Structures are given as structure tokens and as C-alpha cells.
Amino acid sequence: MPKDHGIGASPKRREDVRFLTGTGNYTDDINVYGQTYVYFLRSDMAHGNIKNIDTAAAAAMSGVVRIFTGADFEGVGGIPCGWQITDVHGEPMQEPAHPVLAIGKVRHVGDPIAAVVAESLEEARNAAEAIEVDIEELPAVVDMKAALEDGATKVHDDLANNLCYEWGFVEDNRAAVDEAIKNAAHVTTLELRNNRLVANPMEPRVALGQYNRADDHSTLHTTSQNPHVIRLLMGAFVLGIPEHKLTVIAPDVGGGFGTKIFHYAEEAFCTFAAKACNRPVKWTSSRSEAFISDAHGRDHVTKIELALDADNNFTALRCDTYANMGAYLSTFASSVPTWLHGTLLAANYKTPLVYTNVKAVFTNTVPVDAYRGAGRPEATFQVERVVDKAARELGVDPIALRRQNFITEFPYATPVAVEYDTGDYNATMDKLEVIADIAGFKARRAESEKKGMLRGFGVNCYIEACGIAPSNLVGQLGARAGLYDAATVRVNATGSISVMVGAHSHGQGHETAFPQVVAEMIGIDESQIDIVHGDTSKVPFGMGTYGSRSLAVCGSAMVRATEKIINKAKKIAAHLLEAADSDIELKDGQFSVAGTDKSVAWGDVTLAAYVPHNYPLEDIEPGLEETAFYDPANFTYPSGAYCCEVELDPETGKVTVERFSAADDFGNIVNPMIVSGQVHGGIGQGIGQALLENAAYDENGQLLSASYMDYAMPRADDVPFYAVDHSACTPCTHNPLGVKGCGEAGAIGSPPAVINAVIDAMQSGGHNVTHIDMPASPSRVWEAMKG
Amino acid sequence: MHMSDSREINAPTSEVWAAILNADVLMQCVPGCTEMAGNATDGFDATVVQKVGPVKATFKGHVTLSDMDEPKSLRLAGEGKGGAAGFAKGGADVTLTETENGGTLLQYEVEAKVGGKLAQLGSRIVDGFAKKMADQFFNNFKAAVEGPAEDGDTAEEATGEKKKGWLKRIVS
Numbered sequence: 005m006p007k008d009h010g011i012g013a014s015p016k017r018r019e020d021v022r023f024l025t026g027t028g029n030y031t032d033d034i035n036v037y038g039q040t041y042v043y044f045l046r047s048d049m050a051h052g053n054i055k056n057i058d059t060a061a062a063a064a065m066s067g068v069v070r071i072f073t074g075a076d077f078e079g080v081g082g083i084p085c086g087w088q089i090t091d092v093h094g095e096p097m098q099e100p101a102h103p104v105l106a107i108g109k110v111r112h113v114g115d116p117i118a119a120v121v122a123e124s125l126e127e128a129r130n131a132a133e134a135i136e137v138d139i140e141e142l143p144a145v146v147d148m149k150a151a152l153e154d155g156a157t158k159v160h161d162d163l164a165n166n167l168c169y170e171w172g173f174v175e176d177n178r179a180a181v182d183e184a185i186k187n188a189a190h191v192t193t194l195e196l197r198n199n200r201l202v203a204n205p206m207e208p209r210v211a212l213g214q215y216n217r218a219d220d221h222s223t224l225h226t227t228s229q230n231p232h233v234i235r236l237l238m239g240a241f242v243l244g245i246p247e248h249k250l251t252v253i254a255p256d257v258g259g260g261f262g263t264k265i266f267h268y269a270e271e272a273f274c275t276f277a278a279k280a281c282n283r284p285v286k287w288t289s290s291r292s293e294a295f296i297s298d299a300h301g302r303d304h305v306t307k308i309e310l311a312l313d314a315d316n317n318f319t320a321l322r323c324d325t326y327a328n329m330g331a332y333l334s335t336f337a338s339s340v341p342t343w344l345h346g347t348l349l350a351a352n353y354k355t356p357l358v359y360t361n362v363k364a365v366f367t368n369t370v371p372v373d374a375y376r377g378a379g380r381p382e383a384t385f386q387v388e389r390v391v392d393k394a395a396r397e398l399g400v401d402p403i404a405l406r407r408q409n410f411i412t413e414f415p416y417a418t419p420v421a422v423e424y425d426t427g428d429y430n431a432t433m434d435k436l437e438v439i440a441d442i443a444g445f446k447a448r449r450a451e452s453e454k455k456g457m458l459r460g461f462g463v464n465c466y467i468e469a470c471g472i473a474p475s476n477l478v479g480q481l482g483a484r485a486g487l488y489d490a491a492t493v494r495v496n497a498t499g500s501i502s503v504m505v506g507a508h509s510h511g512q513g514h515e516t517a518f519p520q521v522v523a524e525m526i527g528i529d530e531s532q533i534d535i536v537h538g539d540t541s542k543v544p545f546g547m548g549t550y551g552s553r554s555l556a557v558c559g560s561a562m563v564r565a566t567e568k569i570i571n572k573a574k575k576i577a578a579h580l581l582e583a584a585d586s587d588i589e590l591k592d593g594q595f596s597v598a599g600t601d602k603s604v605a606w607g608d609v610t611l612a613a614y615v616p617h618n619y620p621l622e623d624i625e626p627g628l629e630e631t632a633f634y635d636p637a638n639f640t641y642p643s644g645a646y647c648c649e650v651e652l653d654p655e656t657g658k659v660t661v662e663r664f665s666a667a668d669d670f671g672n673i674v675n676p677m678i679v680s681g682q683v684h685g686g687i688g689q690g691i692g693q694a695l696l697e698n699a700a701y702d703e704n705g706q707l708l709s710a711s712y713m714d715y716a717m718p719r720a721d722d723v724p725f726y727a728v729d730h731s732a733c734t735p736c737t738h739n740p741l742g743v744k745g746c747g748e749a750g751a752i753g754s755p756p757a758v759i760n761a762v763i764d765a766m767q768s769g770g771h772n773v774t775h776i777d778m779p780a781s782p783s784r785v786w787e788a789m790k791g
Numbered sequence: 792m793h794m795s796d797s798r799e800i801n802a803p804t805s806e807v808w809a810a811i812l813n814a815d816v817l818m819q820c821v822p823g824c825t826e827m828a829g830n831a832t833d834g835f836d837a838t839v840v841q842k843v844g845p846v847k848a849t850f851k852g853h854v855t856l857s858d859m860d861e862p863k864s865l866r867l868a869g870e871g872k873g874g875a876a877g878f879a880k881g882g883a884d885v886t887l888t889e890t891e892n893g894g895t896l897l898q899y900e901v902e903a904k905v906g907g908k909l910a911q912l913g914s915r916i917v918d919g920f921a922k923k924m925a926d927q928f929f930n931n932f933k934a935a936v937e938g939p940a941e942d943g944d945t946a947e948e949a950t951g952e953k954k955k956g957w958l959k960r961i962v963s
Binding site: 048049050113129132133292295296702704706707708710711713714 | 844845874875877878904905906907908910911912915
């Protein structure tokens with residue numbers, strides 16, 4: 005019988021009531037007295053020298069409050085990068101300046117040149133049209149390998165070249181890996197591209213800056229996944245505003261998928277301009293603008309080699325990757341192809357030797373940063389595609405080859421610096437074989453073939469490092485921040501509870517799942533508990549929501565704070581019951597003296613804390629509010645096995661996903677319905693990447709797929725009903741809830757399954773195709789089959 | 792984007808050459824052209840209103856002529872800025888060859904590129920649009936030089952007279 009409340013229950017998401025009835029409060033819903041609107045004039049060239057900007061005519065136009073250009077930001081800091089990578093030579097990465105508005109040069113289509121603040125958006129837009137910009141066009145560098153050639157045009161004139169860094173990991177293993185590959189019984193080689201994606205959250209980015217002259221205080225409302233991080237980065241590095249004079253609020257946010265982690269120029273601009281104009285300044289991105297100003301995702305070009313011995317045991321893996329940084333370093337861009345990618349290359353396998361070399365390259369394109377999975381989908385795609393290709397080359401069953409090489413003993417220290425605490429990869433594969441009805445595939449293929457269709461079957465595993473992250477470890481790796489989180493549990497006099505959490509919810513359902521945990525611990529009803537998040541003036545601190553960390557890190561802080569609450573409440577109860585603290589038990593919201601029928605209710609204890617007439621004031625303070633910070637001891641390692649079945653029309657090359665099954669190990673689960681929803685969404689995005697989505701640039705650096713006419717987002721009819729299971733559970737050993745995180749798994753685990761299935765379908769039709777790049781669009785599939 | 796095509800124009804190369812250098816002829820021929828001023832030496836300033844897929848814009852541009860080898864070949868290069876819609880720029884190499892029957896074979900090779908919203912929203916239709924624009928331009932140009940195609944079987948000398956008259960009319 006499933007639980008109906010507390011941990012393990014699936015109450016419907018309470019936040020959905022406001023989202024579905026139009027009563028959500030998104031940044032663009034917030035309008036304040038005296039508000040102005042900003043329109044950014046953006047470069048339509050990928051690369052050029054700004055010769056002159058004439059704003060005189062525009063400034064005289066109706067409604068214009070003020071026009072800003074790069075010159076207004078010369079004394080202001082630039083947009084910082086939060087992670088420094090040390091290259092193969094032990095040198096820091098090349099880190100170019102990233103001004104709020106372009107100074108001297110434009111470096112990608114969408115680079116903001118000027119900003120018009122006006123009484124209305126229309127007036128701002130009209131005035132922006134009247135700004136005369138003289139730009140001397142320069143050749144654009146778009147292709148990463150071309151960008152690294154001698155004599156290539158430099159994106160940043162003050163850097164030596166377009167190479168941000170060359171990173172090797174584990175550099176000490178490099179020679180041993182080369183040697184193992186040379187001596188292997190079999191080596192499978194694969195060159196592939198992880199296609200560039202645009203996140204496309206439902207709500208585009210919005211920023212509203214306000215300044216209060218009375219107390220010299222700035223407030224920014226913004227569509228962010230981590231308001232405290234924005235306060236820190238923007239306050240300390242860009243605008244020089246101390247934290248106590250700056251409030252950042254991320255109210256309801258309509259999806260992030262990573263692209264709302266980063267600190268963007270528009271946020272700094274609105275905060276800066278609100279003070280400069282002494283008027284609130286609002287920016288609302290259009291969908292078109294989002295395509296050329298939101299950080300993109302992925303964009304890796306990779307050669308991967310897998311060495312096997314004569315018994316098909318993996319002996320070494322070597323990965324050479326070119327990672328596109330775009331024109332500037334976005335907040336966490338440098339960490340994605342390195343620590344979030346290289347440390348995952350052991351995957352689920354006992355491969356003893358792994359080496360990866362990553363060249364991060366500047367190009368005249370939109371900056372690239374974390375997108376759902378961030379580095380881990382790239383690693384998973386590389387490993388699971390090359391393992392699948394190896395199985396085909398060796399003529400062995402792809403599942404058997406994987407099982408043979410699975411890590412089976414835990415904890416397991418990989419050759420790429422991380423230690424998996426728990427996992428059971430055979431258990432998730434066993435579960436997958438059942439829910440995917442792998443035994444029935446042959447019959448389904450026969451049915452498809454009767455209709456003249458090809459049917460393909462693809463499977464893959466994944467492992468991810470989530471619960472980001474142990475601060476001391478990431479500090480050693482170059483992170484310029486700690487990655488703990490915080491929660492305050494505020495118990496009110498009558499027993500209801502407000503929990504202030506550092507994790508931000510923008511679709512994850514924290515407002516439902518987090519109360520389930522506190523309710524379970526105290527034994528009261530979830531309706532008595534509310535979650536407060538997204539406001540730096542209300543929440544103690546927080547590093548935000550990304551890397552499937554909310555429950556594993558912030559949830560753990562909340563557990564620690566609740567434990568403190570319970571300890572104190574027990575002392576109060578002991579006083580009221582005239583018993584020893586150690587004899588007090590808490591169950592179902594009742595404090596009782598062990599072995600007696602004496603008890604006092606939760607509400608009586610909380611009231612006593614705030615009306616301390618009969619209270620141990622000499623021992624403890626009145627009130628009932630506790631804060632905890634939690635820094636994880638390790639990453640968490642969710643894992644799973646995924647299976648995709650496609651039907652392929654040999655006449656047109658169109659691929660249809662007929663079945664998709666996911667068996668995940670997320671450790672313990674608080675709300676199974678929310679977890680399933682997270683997996684569904686992730687798989688949807690993974691299928692989108694595998695079959696549909698592609699951010700395409702032409703050779704001049706023009707983004708060609710910058711609207712939904714050309715950028716194909718997955719729609720309901722592109723995805724099947726999913727079979728999802730998360731019962732194969734090995735709890736995390738180092739956080740109090742035993743949870744691992746589920747937010748990115750679907751996006752990490754699904755693309756290789758889809759492509760493996762497409763390859764299988766083509767080969768079943770007699771086409772000797774061993775690889776196809778994503779997205780496997782009908783034209784690409786058709787061309788591949790034609791040879 | 793590259794395009795090349797040719798038109799046979801029923802007029803001597805000298806007349807075709809003169810027409811290419813004439814602002815009024817060009818204005819008449821460029822689809823959507825609302826203003827055209829200038830001359831062959833200094834180049835032409837043009838204003839063109841066009842709709843490319845979902846993007847409607849007024850382009851203001853400058854066209855220069857170079858590599859002029861009268862009356863055989865020249866190069867046109869131009870750039871138009873469409874404000875929020877982006878930009879279009881390109882060049883055309885035009886060659887005129889006298890045909891056996893005294894007419895002119897006009898061959899052109901166009902290289903063009905677009906940027907900004909035009910590239911972002913219209914990329915799928917830009918190639919087709921550009922081809923259509925080029926077709927329209929050279930069809931208009933052929934018609935402008937040859938004059939209205941009436942009385943197809945009129946004597947050749949009369950046609951010659953009519954053409955000249957028409958060209959003079961718009962030049963004056």
C-alpha cells in the first residue's frame with residue numbers, strides 16, 4: 005500500500021494550483037511605479053570593430069530616458085567566470101574580459117551594443133532603430149578546429165589565440181592509456197559531435213532593477229535558478245554593491261534547465277541603470293532574443309577510442325574533445341567539458357585507464373554553458389556510443405558486453421578521481437529488461453517489417469555525479485565558490501512551519517516535496533509547512549538549483565535544521581512533562597515520556613517556545629528557529645539503464661520513438677510522482693537532442709536556427725508513453741536522506757539509447773551505417789542509408 | 792549563397808550597358824525600390840522595402856560599381872541595412888556578350904549573405920527569396936531595356952526605334 009503522506013508519498017504538486025490557474029507571480033508579472041523599459045540593440049554581425057556609435061538622434065526621440073553604451077561601463081567590472089581551469093602546462097586558462105555592453109568589438113550575433121531605456125518598450129525599440137552604429141566587419145571564426153589554426157582571426161585580440169585551455173585528465177595516465185590502446189586486442193574508434201542546443205525554457209529571461217535612494221539599496225527581480233549566486237557575482241564582481249545593499253529575488257520561474265544559472269549582462273545592466281536613471285528598469289527577453297543571448301548547451305566535437313582485451317574486457321579509454329566556449333566565458337562554462345565531463349568517463353565500467361584531453365575554444369558564437377546534465381550527457385553519449393559500436397564490431401550482445409564490464413563492488417574509486425559510494429548496475433539492467441520487454445523485441449520488429457518499416461533497439465547505461473558538490477574538492481578543482489547549501493526552519497507559535505531554503509524551485513516541485521520530509525520527521529501534516537525560496541532577503545543563503553543537488557544538498561541542510569528543532573523541542577517538552585530530555589520521544593507530532601502515557605502535543609511545545617511563561621529560560625532561549633548549512637562529503641551517483649525502440653521509415657528516413665524505458669537508481673525517493681515527471685521531462689529533452697534540435701551557425705557566424713520555424717523542439721507527438729521505474733534503489737551513503745538526485749538523468753541517459761536504436765534499425769535494413777550525428781533528422785538518416 | 796543565371800536581351804550591348812548605369816532604370820527594376828539616387832561613378836543610394844518570410848524591413852543601402860570594362864563587364868557590390876531586421880550584402884559580376892542576332896547575353900553571378908533577424912528567422916527562405924529577387928530584377932531589366940513587348944511581329948527596325956525612345960524618355 006503506497007504511503008499517502010510523508011516521505012515516499014505522491015501528493016499532487018501544490019504549486020501547480022497557482023501555475024495552472026494563472027496566479028503564478030513571474031518576474032514579468034511584477035510592475036512597479038515609475039518603471040521604464042530597456043531594449044538592447046544587439047549586433048547582427050558575428051565579429052567586428054565598433055568604429056562609432058551615434059546615439060544623438062535616438063536620444064532625442066519620444067519617451068527616451070537614457071541610452072547606454074559600452075563607454076558607460078568602463079569603470080564597471082565585467083561578467084565573471086566562476087571556475088578557473090588549470091591547463092596541461094599548469095597555467096591558468098585564458099580568461100577574456102566580458103563587458104556588460106560591448107566595448108570596442110562585437111564578438112557574436114546578439115552581443116549587446118547599446119541599451120535604450122524609455123517610458124515604453126515601443127519607444128525604446130524605435131529609438132534603438134535610430135542608433136547609428138558603424139561596425140567594420142571582421143572574418144568570423146565559427147568552426148572550432150579552424151579557430152585553432154595558426155593565423156586564425158582572434159575573437160579576443162588581447163589573448164594569444166582562441167584556445168581557452170587545453171586540459172588533460174588524468175595527465176599522469178596519458179602515456180599508459182596510449183600504450184594500452186596500442187597493445188589492445190581490439191580498439192573501437194568513433195568520431196562524433198554533441199550538437200549545440202538552445203535550452204528554451206518556457207519563460208524567457210526577465211530582469212527588473214530597482215534602486216531606493218532613501219537607503220541606497222538595489223533590488224533585482226530576475227529569472228534565476230540561484231539568486232544568492234547572482235547577488236554575489238553581480239554585487240562583488242560587476243557593480244561593487246555590498247550584499248547588505250543588494251536584494252536579488254527570483255520569484256516564480258518558468259523553467260531553467262541550466263541556462264538560468266548564469267549571471268547575465270542584462271541583470272547587471274538593469275540594476276546599474278536603475279540607479280543611474282533613478283527609475284526602475286525592466287527587460288523582458290523575446291523568444292528571438294533568447295536564441296542569441298541565453299547561453300547555449302553542449303557543442304563538443306570528439307574522437308573517442310575504446311580498447312578491449314581478447315576477452316572483451318575494457319582496458320583503456322581515450323577521449324579527445326573540442327569544446328565550444330562561444331565568444332565569452334559564461335559563469336560555469338569552463339567547468340562543463342572538464343570536471344563535469346572528464347570525471348564521468350569511467351561511466352559504469354571497470355575500465356582501469358582513462359585519459360581525456362579537452363581543448364576549449366573561443367568562437368564568434370553565443371557563449372556555451374551548462375544545459376541539463378552539463379558535461380555528463382556529453383560523456384555518456386561518447387562512452388555509450390563507443391561501447392555499442394564495439395559490441396557490433398565484435399559481434400557480441402550489447403547488454404552482455406556492458407554487464408561483463410560493470411563495476412560491481414562499492415565503494416569504487418574510478419581512475420578519473422571520483423569515488424562511487426553505491427550502485428547496482430546489474431539491478432537496473434535487470435529491471436530494464438523487464439519494463440522494456442526486451443524479450444518481445446523480435447516479435448515487434450517482425451510486425452514493423454510487415455508494414456515495410458525498420459525497427460531498431462538501443463540500450464545504454466549512465467552514471468552521473470550529482471549533489472553538487474563537496475566544497476573542499478571543487479575548490480581544489482578551480483571552483484571559485486563553495487557548493488554547500490542552507491536552510492532555516494522557522495516554527496511559528498502555533499506550530500506551523502516556514503522553511504527558508506537556498507534551493508530555488510523553477511519546476512522541480514520543491515514546495516511539495518520538501519514539506520514531505522519535514523512533516524515525516526516531526527509527524528505533522530504537510531499542510532502545516534510552507535517553503536520559502538528565491539529571495540535573498542528572506543533565505544539565509546543558498547547556492548541554488550542545478551546539478552540535481554536540491555534535495556541531496558539543500559534537503560540535507562533542511563534535515564539538519566529540523567533535527568536541531570526537534571532537539572530543542574524535546575528539551576521544552578521535557579520541561580513541560582517534568583522529565584529528562586533523554587526520555588522524550590517524538591512520534592506523530594506528540595512528545596511523550598518513554599514508558600509512560602504522559603505526552604504533550606507539538607503545538608503546545610511550540611506555543612511554550614513563544615509564550616515562555618513555563619519555560620526553562622535558564623537553559624534555552626525562547627523561540628523555535630534553527631538554521632543549518634550542509635556541505636556534502638561526496639557527489640551522489642545516480643545511475644540507470646535506458647532502452648529505446650524506434651521505427652524508421654526507409655522511404656523517408658523519418659524516425660519515430662515507439663517505446664522508451666528507463667530504470668533508474670536515484671537512491672531513496674521522497675515523491676515518486678515528481679521523480680517520474682523529472683525523468684519524463686529529461687527523456688523528452690534527450691529525444692529532442694537526438695532527433696530534432698540543432699543550433700546551426702553558417703560560416704559567417706549567423707545563427708540560422710533562431711526561431712521555432714527552424715529549431716525543432718520536441719512536441720507531444722514526438723515522444724512515446726514512457727515506462728519508468730526507480731525501484732532498484734541503493735541509497736546514498738553520505739547524506740541523511742540517502743537521496744541521489746533525479747533532475748538530469750533523463751537528459752543524460754536518453755540520447756545514446758535513441759542513436760543506438762537508429763543505428764540498429766538502419767543495420768537491420770542492410771545499411772552498413774556505424775554512426776550518425778545528432779540530430780538524426782530524416783534527411784540525415786536518409787542520406788546515411790544511401791551511403 | 793551563390794546564384795548564377797543569364798538573360799538574353801533584345802538590345803545591343805551598349806544600350807544594356809547604359810541601362811545598368813542608370814539610376815532610374817535601376818529603381819524601376821529593383822523589386823520594392825522606393826528611392827534610388829546617384830551615378831555610376833559615386834555609386835547609388837537606394838531604399839528598398841521588402842518582406843522576407845516573417846521579416847518586413849526597409850533597407851537603406853549603397854551600391855558601388857567597379858571593374859568596369861565597357862561594355863563587356865562590371866561588378867556591382869552593395870550592402871543594405873534593414874535596422875532590426877538585419878542586413879543583406881552581396882556582389883554581382885555581370886558580363887555582357889553580343890549575340891549573333893545583335894542582342895545581348897547578360898550573364899550574372901551573384902554572391903550574397905544576410906545577417907541578423909533575416910538569417911535567424913528567414914534562413915530557410917532566404918535562398919529562394921534571393922533567387923526570386925534576382926529573377927524579378929533581371930526580368931524587369933530585360934523589359935525595361937527592350938520596352939513593352941507589344942506587337943510581337945512588328946518589324947525589327949521599328950522595335951529598335953521604340954526601345955531607344957523609351958530609354959530616352961526615362962533618362963530625360
